[in-house]
Every structure is written in C-alpha cells, then in structure tokens.
C-alpha cells in the first residue's frame with residue numbers, strides 16, 4: 001500500500017498532483033511520500049512489538065536526509081555501510097547509539113569515526129577486520145561492541161547479484177567457523193562481543209529462507225552459550241521484498257510472525273535492517289517523454305530519465321512499473337520500449353510496455369524509492385535528479401537538481 005494513487009485520471013503523490021511537481025521542479029524528479037515511509041517503518045516496528053527490538057533502516061536504500069529525518073523522528077535505528085552514511089544519519093538527527101555498522105571493507109578512519117560517535121555495534125565480516133577494530137579501539141582506549149556476520153549458506157532465491165548468504169558470496173564468516181572466530185574475538189583487547197548478525201540477501205519474496213537462516217543462527221547462539229559466550233542481540237538483517245510486478249512477498253507482519261514462531265523463549269534483543277520494504281514503494285521517479293521514435297523493429301518512448309538516474313533495469317534487468325501521470329482516452333495504446341538518452345543499449349527503463357502516451361507526457365516509474373537515487377550517477381555528464389517529499393498537501397524540495405557546473409567543480413586542468 002502506498003500513497004501514489006489516481007484521482008479521476010491524474011496521478012497524485014498523497015494530495016499533490018504529480019503534474020504540479022513537474023511544473024514546479026521539472027523532470028526527472030524523485031518524489032517521496034512521507035506517509036508511506038512512516039506507515040512502512042511502523043509496520044515493522046509494530047510487527048515486533050512485545051519483544052525487545054530495534055528497526056535499523058538500511059540507509060543505502062535511500063539516504064536522503066529528509067527520509068532519514070522522518071524515520072529518526074519515529075525513533076528508528078539505522079544500518080550503515082560507510083562513514084558517509086554515518087555522517088548522513090547524524091546530520092539527519094539519527095543516533096549513533098541506535099546505528100549498526102555493516103560492510104566488508106570498513107577503513108581505519110571509518111572505524112575510528114564510528115567509535116568516537118559511540119556506534120551501537122560493528123557487524124564484523126572477517127577475522128582481519130576483527131583484528132583491525134581491536135587495534136583501533138585499544139589505541140583510542142575504547143571498547144568496540146561487535147557482532148560477527150555469519151554466512152548461513154542458505155539460498156535466498158533472489159537475483160544472484162543481490163544474494164549474499166551463500167558460501168560463494170563475499171559476505172560474512174562461514175557459520176561452521178563462527179565458534180572459533182567468536183572465541184578469538186572474546187580474547188582480543190578492545191572488543192565487547194554482544195551479538196550475532198546475519199543478512200542473506202535482498203528482495204526475498206518468501207519467508208522460508210529467513211526461517212531457515214534463523215534456525216541455523218540460533219543453533220550457533222546455543223553453541224556459543226556452551227562456550228560461555230553470551231549473546232545479547234541477534235541482528236536478522238534486511239531483505240524483505242516488495243511487489244514490483246506480480247511478486248507476492250510476505251507483509252512485515254507475516255515475516256515477523258514467522259520469525260517470532262522460531263524465537264519464542266529466547267532472551268534476545270532483535271535488530272532488523274529493512275531497506276527496500278520501507279523506502280521502495282514510498283518513492284516514484286517522475287519523467288517526461290521527450291520523443292517517440294518508431295523503427296522497423298520497435299516503437300521507442302525516449303524519456304528524460306535514464307540508467308544514470310535509475311540503474312536497476314540496466315543492472316539487474318529489473319521490471320519497474322511505468323504508468324502515465326494522466327490517463328488518456330484520446331489515444332490508442334501502443335507497445336513501447338521506454339528508454340533514456342544515455343549512449344548505451346542497456347539504457348532502458350522498461351521494455352514492451354503498453355501505454356497511451358504522446359510526446360511531452362509525464363510518466364511515473366513506480367517503486368523507485370529504494371536503490372533509485374542512491375545508485376544514480378553522473379554518467380554522460382547528466383546532473384542528478386531533484387528529490388521532493390510530499391507530506392499531505394505540502395511539497396518540499398529535499399534535494400536540488402544538480403547544476404551542470406557542479407559536475408566538474410572539483411576538476412582541474414593542467415597549468416602548462
């Protein structure tokens with residue numbers, strides 16, 4: 001459920017016609033709905049009510065300060081993967097004490113920064129990283145709270161690029177070697193072993209892989225207790241999928257129910273790291289049809305958004321729903337390949353879409369709130385899109401469209 005619906009024949013973001021947003025801020029523009037973000041965050045929070053838990057929104061999905069701020073006001077925690085993401089969380093009013101630090105390549109500078117800010121926990125992904133955090137914490141006279149991210153070797157049944165819990169993936173430590181690594185961690189100075197972490201992949205559409213992974217991780221926690229290592233929290237990661245086309249992912253409540261069934265009588269605080277399920281359907285990308293071009297093979301709708309604005313179709317061949325901002329009855333439907341202006345054959349947003357459109361019309365690419373703007377680039381020297389947030393009838397510009405001058409502001413030519 002989201003708040004991008006048609007009223008009569010015009011698409012609205014909450015109470016604002018998206019055509020008004022195009023008139024005010026131009027296109028391409030990302031539009032976020034505050035009500036949808038809040039609703040989705042609360043769905044997770046309420047689904048785990050009655051057991052100690054912390055919803056740590058995965059910042060990589062959408063890191064706009066306004067998005068983070070809306071969630072911080074609800075009391076959200078955050079899952080970060082860089083010093084840059086931590087700086088964003090803090091700038092948006094989030095708390096380091098409610099933030100966990102994931103990722104396979106944390107640098108010394110990032111570890112120092114996170115320790116100075118009193119990060120809630122490092123999700124450690126290798127033995128070398130354990131050593132590094134121990135050294136940095138000891139040097140700073142700090143104790144670093146750590147979890148080890150274990151790789152339970154379960155198949156998340158998702159796109160191979162976003163599956164992370166298999167033995168062949170670069171993430172985490174094999175669950176069989178985890179007891180030894182935990183014992184080593186318990187001996188290292190400057191470390192405080194507090195948790196276990198597990199994230200098996202993204203855009204999962206069934207609960208079975210989550211449940212499977214949970215059983216394996218709980219068995220590890222039992223083994224650790226036998227070794228006198230007491231685990232206080234379990235981070236079950238993110239990964240719950242959303243509907244882009246015809247997927248039927250479990251709701252946060254169904255996901256939580258399945259996890260709760262397995263977690264009964266466990267004295268553990270549960271951390272969650274949902275990204276897509278909170279932000280995905282809270283955003284659309286608004287774009288305009290520049291040209292319609294008919295060749296022998298295809299009819300193309302060439303739009304002013306491209307793979308640099310929204311990479312998912314080009315990178316994963318993802319299907320994103322594309323709808324007109326105004327439903328027209330004066331045109332016949334045609335089949336279009338919806339493509340951007342970037343000089344790559346892979347620059348498409350959707351293929352073989354039936355649409356009633358003409359040049360100049362506005363289109364909305366739905367479910368673009370997660371891994372949309374955050375994965376955008378300046379390829380082909382294209383300024384990145386503006387971002388706006390709608391709150392009822394109010395419209396807020398939350399990131400200006402980039403200027404062309406800003407694209408090369410940090411560059412220098414040789415002096416001779």
Ligand SMILES: Cc1ncc(COP(=O)(O)O)c(C=O)c1O
Pocket residue numbers: 058061079102103164199201202203237238239240273274275276277370
């Ligand atoms: C460690 C970690 N946590 C959380 C997430 C968020 O995943 P999702 O957006 O699928 O909920 C990811 C991305 O897959 C991740 O790598």
Ligand SMILES: N[C@@H](CCCC[NH3+])C(=O)O
Pocket residue numbers: 060162202203312370371375
């Ligand atoms: N970027 C991916 C998800 C990757 C998840 C990051 N761990 C997507 O757009 O679907």
